[in-house]
Amino acid sequence: MTAVMQIRDLHLRFPTGRSLADFVTGRPGREVKALNGVDLDLKRGETLGVVGESGCGKSTLARCIVRLHTPSEGSIEFEGQDIFGKASRDDRSYYRRVQMMFQDPYSSLNPRMTTGQILTEALKVHNMRPEADIPARVAELLDLVRLPQDAQGKLPHEFSGGQRQRIAIARALAVEPEVLIADELVSALDVSVQAQVVNLLLELQQELGLTILFVAHDLRLVRHVSNRVAVIYLGRIVEIGDSETLFSAPSHPYSQALLSAAPSLNPDNRGAVTRLEGELPSPLNMPKGCPFHIRCRHANDVCRKDVPALQPFEGRGEVACHHVKEINAYA
Amino acid sequence: MSMEDQKPILEVNELNTTFHRNGRALPAVRDVSFSVARGEVLGLVGESGSGKSVTLRSIIGLARRYGDVTGQVRWKGSDLVAMPDRVLRHKQGREIAMIFQEPMTSLNPLLTVGLQLEESLRAHTDLQRKARHDRAVEMLDLVGIPSAAQRLKDYPHQFSGGMRQRVMIAIALAANPKLLLADEPTTALDVTIQAQILDLILRLAQDMDMGVVLVTHDLGVVAQTCDNLAVMYAGRIVEQGPVRDVLRAPGHPYTVGLMRSVPENLPPRTPLSSVPGVPPSLDALPTGCVFAPRCSSCIEPCLQDRPALTLITDRRQVACFNPVTNAKGNVA
Ligand SMILES: Nc1ncnc2c1ncn2[C@@H]1O[C@H](COP(=O)(O)OP(=O)(O)OP(=O)(O)O)[C@@H](O)[C@H]1O
Ligand SMILES: Nc1ncnc2c1ncn2[C@@H]1O[C@H](COP(=O)(O)OP(=O)(O)OP(=O)(O)O)[C@@H](O)[C@H]1O
Ligand code: SF4
Ligand code: SF4
Ligand SMILES: [Mg+2]
Ligand SMILES: [Mg+2]
Numbered sequence: 001m002t003a004v005m006q007i008r009d010l011h012l013r014f015p016t017g018r019s020l021a022d023f024v025t026g027r028p029g030r031e032v033k034a035l036n037g038v039d040l041d042l043k044r045g046e047t048l049g050v051v052g053e054s055g056c057g058k059s060t061l062a063r064c065i066v067r068l069h070t071p072s073e074g075s076i077e078f079e080g081q082d083i084f085g086k087a088s089r090d091d092r093s094y095y096r097r098v099q100m101m102f103q104d105p106y107s108s109l110n111p112r113m114t115t116g117q118i119l120t121e122a123l124k125v126h127n128m129r130p131e132a133d134i135p136a137r138v139a140e141l142l143d144l145v146r147l148p149q150d151a152q153g154k155l156p157h158e159f160s161g162g163q164r165q166r167i168a169i170a171r172a173l174a175v176e177p178e179v180l181i182a183d184e185l186v187s188a189l190d191v192s193v194q195a196q197v198v199n200l201l202l203e204l205q206q207e208l209g210l211t212i213l214f215v216a217h218d219l220r221l222v223r224h225v226s227n228r229v230a231v232i233y234l235g236r237i238v239e240i241g242d243s244e245t246l247f248s249a250p251s252h253p254y255s256q257a258l259l260s261a262a263p264s265l266n267p268d269n270r271g272a273v274t275r276l277e278g279e280l281p282s283p284l285n286m287p288k289g290c291p292f293h294i295r296c297r298h299a300n301d302v303c304r305k306d307v308p309a310l311q312p313f314e315g316r317g318e319v320a321c322h323h324v325k326e327i328n329a330y331a
Numbered sequence: 332m333s334m335e336d337q338k339p340i341l342e343v344n345e346l347n348t349t350f351h352r353n354g355r356a357l358p359a360v361r362d363v364s365f366s367v368a369r370g371e372v373l374g375l376v377g378e379s380g381s382g383k384s385v386t387l388r389s390i391i392g393l394a395r396r397y398g399d400v401t402g403q404v405r406w407k408g409s410d411l412v413a414m415p416d417r418v419l420r421h422k423q424g425r426e427i428a429m430i431f432q433e434p435m436t437s438l439n440p441l442l443t444v445g446l447q448l449e450e451s452l453r454a455h456t457d458l459q460r461k462a463r464h465d466r467a468v469e470m471l472d473l474v475g476i477p478s479a480a481q482r483l484k485d486y487p488h489q490f491s492g493g494m495r496q497r498v499m500i501a502i503a504l505a506a507n508p509k510l511l512l513a514d515e516p517t518t519a520l521d522v523t524i525q526a527q528i529l530d531l532i533l534r535l536a537q538d539m540d541m542g543v544v545l546v547t548h549d550l551g552v553v554a555q556t557c558d559n560l561a562v563m564y565a566g567r568i569v570e571q572g573p574v575r576d577v578l579r580a581p582g583h584p585y586t587v588g589l590m591r592s593v594p595e596n597l598p599p600r601t602p603l604s605s606v607p608g609v610p611p612s613l614d615a616l617p618t619g620c621v622f623a624p625r626c627s628s629c630i631e632p633c634l635q636d637r638p639a640l641t642l643i644t645d646r647r648q649v650a651c652f653n654p655v656t657n658a659k660g661n662v663a
Contacts, residue, residue, distance in 0.1 A: 054493045054521045160609055161379055190379050190548045195592035195605035202600060217521050220551070224594035244599055261522040263551030265595050267575050270555055276523050
């Protein structure tokens with residue numbers, strides 16, 4: 001599989017206000033370091049899952065890809081072209097080819113437009129079809145996401161959460177994108193509706209050859225839909241690899257702790273969890289060395305000094321940890 | 332456990348809550364009965380709109396402000412449904428606490444977190460000023476907010492979403508309630524913080540004899556925290572019993588459908604099973620079993636009569652004419 005999207009050394013810092021203490025001591029304003037050097041290839045036709053604790057930068061990464069944020073450093077190339085470069089900026093087709101779907105479709109769907117109007121608008125903005133062919137295409141899109149044709153005349157609030165999510169998917173698909181960015185797409189839905197939406201995504205991916213970036217807290221779901229998974233910690237990828245391999249044998253101490261916190265469906269497996277000590281450090285105050293060393297029970301002096309690089313580890317994908325060999329020696 | 336311990340502290344009998352909209356009656360909760368013992372956690376699951384939140388709001392006396400609530404909620408020898416507002420208000424927050432589904436909207440953005448915690452303690456406990464402050468620090472600490480003493484001076488917007496949710500949990504638990512009604516308390520949290528919060532709730536249930544009703548859509552959370560489980564569909568409980576029994580061998584076709592929707596022990600990227608169709612609207616419920624239009628086990632009687640909740644094993648109740656007998660959930 002070839003890379004559609006190449007992300008290199010991506011950094012994003014959000015400036016925050018200067019505190020009184022900053023003024024008094026003449027310190028410059030502080031920065032939230034949301035992304036700290038993300039390297040990632042998105043391969044054509046794959047689903048890449050992204051997991052990590054709240055605040056680790058998952059949404060920020062997704063928003064950079066659709067150009068809602070401009071990175072402070074680093075680059076994103078789509079089919080070899082820098083998406084923040086002048087040529088791409090002028091080329092509106094990027095907005096069509098890479099589509100983002102949000103957690104809450106209610107806030108991203110205009111409450112006063114019917115489903116038919118919403119889809120028609122999407123088709124018109126990007127000149128997807130000649131005027132005369134639009135009604136047929138709207139009907140086709142509703143079929144694609146398994147909504148009945150009478151949905152055309154209804155407003156968003158007349159649908160259930162899962163149905164609204166399908167309208168959002170239909171709108172994203174209207175413009176025939178190649179890449180879908182799904183940020184917590186199904187998190188607010190109950191399990192049987194989640195299953196319906198996930199099935200739809202898997203099917204559409206097969207039919208249309210879509211590439212999907214799938215961000216979610218539900219690890220069981222990420223494991224099920226993803227080909228590969230990236231684990232993010234404090235704005236860095238600490239492990240990336242084949243989904244089944246990573247979930248069944250995570251190699252980075254952070255991945256190990258994170259994955260073990262997923263609640264098992266078996267009531268007899270209670271409390272079999274490697275607890276993460278301490279809280280996620282504030283991105284205002286990045287620790288030196290390995291970003292995980294404050295919470296890692298394997299940490300030593302090297303970890304407190306040097307940032308470990310993401311490196312291939314024994315056929316298990318890539319891992320950023322100085323001691324990955326020793327840690328996984330007895331596993 | 333002695334008999335005394337197992338006696339329920341909360342008994343809900345035939346709870347019915349009806350809303351009226353545009354001259355139509357919406358039966359949001361129908362004939363709901365369950366009980367919770369000291370230190371016990373009851374899980375409440377079901378599709379969106381099945382009446383989980385309205386059930387909790389009916390118990391604590393909020394739903395009666397905008398709907399008709401009938402039936403009994405027996406709490407410490409009295410009936411909360413029949414209790415006058417004045418008396419009920421004294422119990423809310425003090426004996427019975429609720430964590431709401433949208434915690435982000437329940438904090439006042441203009442007041443510091445510490446002030447809101449202490450305000451709640453002033454209203455619901457007899458603690459003096461100094462003791463209230465200490466308790467506030469202790470609670471923030473308990474819900475895993477680092478440097479609690481300093482963070483009390485912060486405003487809600489200075490906390491991340493997950494931290495704000497934990498503040499709401501701290502407020503609910505600060506007065507040592509004997510009953511906690513928790514509506515999706517961990518849905519917005521990542522798995523590590525979720526595990527921490529559920530641990531805390533479980534510990535309090537055990538150490539302080541607190542009863543808990545926990546609404547969630549995560550069956551993993553149910554398996555890890557609950558003693559008993561009740562499954563709701565279209566305002567009714569369709570199955571209830573000990574968590575192990577229900578998750579091991581679900582009897583109601585809807586419970587089976589829910590369990591099979593969870594991607595567990597399935598080959599990756601294969602289609603998940605899901606309950607086909609959508610739930611009925613409350614003002615157009617089918618005659619007969621409310622689940623019939625979506626049920627693959629539907630038989631003739633299902634279309635005529637509504638099945639009542641009946642015991643199928645010694646501790647498990649199912650409302651179904653044709654319960655599934657050897658369904659395996661996807662629990663290994
Ligand atoms: N517009 C912004 N201004 C300042 N800081 C921001 C902004 N957006 C995000 N951040 C900060 O950047 C960090 C990463 O946030 P992000 O939303 O990417 O996290 P996330 O991994 O998506 O978390 P969650 O799982 O809670 O959605 C956080 O510390 C957040 O507070
Ligand atoms: N104030 C109200 N007025 C009228 N109808 C209401 C009101 N509150 C809730 N309902 C209706 O009662 C039914 C049950 O709602 P409830 O909020 O209890 O569902 P839920 O099971 O908590 O769902 P979710 O998982 O989405 O939170 C729904 O059909 C809802 O639309
Ligand atoms: S580099 Fe050191 S601190 Fe970081 S994860 Fe590996 S062992 Fe732990
Ligand atoms: S009563 Fe009949 S329709 Fe209802 S759940 Fe049971 S089998 Fe299905
Ligand atoms: Mg996010
Ligand atoms: Mg609810």
